[in-house]
Ligand code: SF4
């Protein structure tokens with residue numbers, strides 16, 4: 425969805441957003457029941473117990489080998505050579521739109537930019553904003569059906585678009 429500002433070849437050399445420090449575990453995407461049912465190793469996932477979420481989280485907590493807070497645990501769907509092994513259809517929307525996030529802010533909603541993607545940080549902000557505008561309706565519609573993808577706004581995340589309701 426972000427092909428205009430993010431080249432697959434650049435992401436293939438990076439993979440930053442597919443591995444997680446302990447402090448970033450809140451960023452780990454949730455997968456749907458349908459995708460969960462296709463997984464051979466169900467022990468890698470746990471059901472989210474929330475009324476707004478018929479979905480599963482990936483358990484990465486047991487994958488850290490050291491106490492180093494900088495250590496990263498790769499997503500279970502990451503192949504070091506091929507990248508994400510999920511089909512486009514199964515890939516969580518969170519991953520398709522990252523580093524853009526939908527967040528709750530001041531009683532409304534925003535599409536905001538995670539400041540940690542090195543590639544998108546080199547793109548003029550106006551271009552990123554235009555891409556955010558172009559995907560806003562899709563993200564809003566998805567978030568209405570899957571409210572669990574809405575994160576709490578984090579200070580310092582540049583706001584790209586704002587809206588009062590989904
Ligand atoms: S951090 Fe940015 S450049 Fe790196 S893989 Fe993720 S989206 Fe691509």
Ligand code: SF4
Pocket residue numbers: 441442443453499500501502503507508509510515516519
């Ligand atoms: S599901 Fe795929 S794109 Fe998303 S974090 Fe895991 S490996 Fe990366």
